[in-house]
Amino acid sequence: MNDFRNQDPAFLRGMTQRRLGRRDAFRLAGLSAAGLALAACGVQGKRVAQPTSSAEAQSAVQQYWSGKVKNGHVDFANWPLYMDPKQPELKQFTDQTGISVTYSEVIQENASWFAKIQPLLAAGQSINYDLMVVTNGIQFSQLVELGYLVSLDHSKLPNFAANAGPRYKSEAFDPGNVYSIPWTSGMTGIAYNPKYIDTPPTSYAAMWDPKYKGKVGMMADSQEIGNFGMFLLGIDPEKSTPADWEKAAAKLKEQRDAGIVRKYYDQSYVDPLSKGDIWMCQAWSGDIFQKNVSDGTDLKFVIPDEGATIWTDNMMIPKTAANPVDAIMLMDFFYDPKVAASLAEYINYVTPVPAAQAIIKADADAASGDDKKTLEEVAASPLVFPSEADYAKLRSYRSFKNTDEQKQYENIFQAITTA
């Protein structure tokens, strides 16, 4: 304090006294003007009208693609664990086409990815990626509704036309593949650690069994956890009503309040499962396979008798992409059965290219030792090549008619996970 005595009095005054007067009036006026300006602007929404006829859709395609040329480069945004880190497929693509690819594993979660790119797309700015992978679901619908996605020119997708399984050409969330083609599909089922669980769970009821108190992991994602509650009750999530959601939520609340659930996880459930913090959890099919292959763990994944959730991660081009032609060429490249087989061998998720199965079998015959065993397993795996009987048991997420309905759904299930 003493030091202040030696200071210039002006300094002391400036530090200690309040000055009222014109200056304050200006300041206040400035502040409230800024406030008003902010109040007035709000956040712009830009819902765009969807094409109502095929002619309209066709003209949208022509309008966008006319005059677009190959630039020799593509920036690809994808999720982790969705490609061999050595990226052999991308090298092959570059060799074949001369187009270089920058591959970034930047997408961790649909919601946060959407939150990141939405302001840029709303402002018409580049997100620095020409190709991205988003799951069917709330954010995908929002991208479509907001007109952030390029209408695909199917004349540039010959491999897709020739090789995609019929199911992947008629997905309910994007009929006619106007905006997207699948990267891969996967299932959400039950994973368990056989070190702690002797009898493999065959029903969702196992996750409500009090003997696993504190050892069950559920997902925080409201669509994933909602589906589990509904499957337990025998409700088809695709056709569910708000009353069904309440019933499912009541079951999930019961499970939580009985102390059975240890935690609601994002993708971080694999480690606790292998360490034994949890014995059983909601899981995505390919994750468990990849963990077993990379870390030598012996985790198991089951599709319960009641059925399970199937989702599709889709490739799409954002409207502000700098290299759309290169991007669509890469999309089509992944539908070459050889490329699809090579991808499936590594990631072990459902490939949208059925012809890949024969190629993986051939690869298995040519391989030896552990590799042979792994490849044979992949070729025979219902998680990579589900049979029609398997598909019959699989259900999608509930799609929402409008944002109010979606909000209602989220509120019901987030009351469970964010308590």
Added chain:
Amino acid sequence: MRTLRARLTPYALIFPGGLWLAIFFVVPTLVMLSLSLQSGNVVDGFAFTWNWHSYVDGITTYHDQIIRSLLYGLAATVIQILIGFPVAYWIAFKGGSNKSVYLFLVLLPFLVSFVLRTISWQFLLSDNGILLGPLRDAGLLPQDFRVLATPYAVIGGLSYNFLPFMILPMYVALERIDPRLLEAAQDLYASRMQTFLRVVLPLSLPGVFAGVLMTFVPATSDYVNSSVLGGTNTTMIGNVIQNQFLVNQDYPVASALSFTLMALLLIGIFVYARALGTEDVLEVAAR
């Protein structure tokens, strides 16, 4: 000329900091205030409608999480005082010529990222990990005992992560105490306990006050510890706000909750400052 320069000096000095605050604090705060009163959704856009409902909805839905956050923050702060005060005291009075080494040791964990440090707790405290596994095998812990995914883990993580912010201000206050005061107290026949209670403790209170401010506020609004170390029923208000912003894109409710939390913390701090009589404390410190 000289007087003009002298008059401008304080403003020139405050200019960089002031500009920083204006751009990164005042503007975002105003944007958030405006957002908290808007209604709409991310697809149709948001419009300013004096929509106070976000506050009402936010508080009625999430009052449990708000109260829990305040309690966790308070618990962590008390634990930090109990752990931090002896440490600060010891460094200030018994640290000798190695004081800076000890202070560096206090700060050392900060060279590692906050999130990584918290995740390493996950590793250490895992049910079958290097700590709990052997204890359970030896029969010292019940079979279903766990630390992770409990409120204790969250409070422990909060206490650990913000501890240096408690120790450093307390150390500064204790270090400034003139040793001659202690000698004087002894000359006046004060016992060691009396010296501590009537000389050291009052003089250290400004440090404790600053430490509480620097730990209670961030601990209460933290979301990393709860999401990494917590389980069910340990969600803090920070997690809810993050979820509303990034998952639901419900910007109005997220902003309203942020403002509610800010208001509660400000009220808490003012009450605390009054109750502790900060002005007296500061006067003592200045003497």
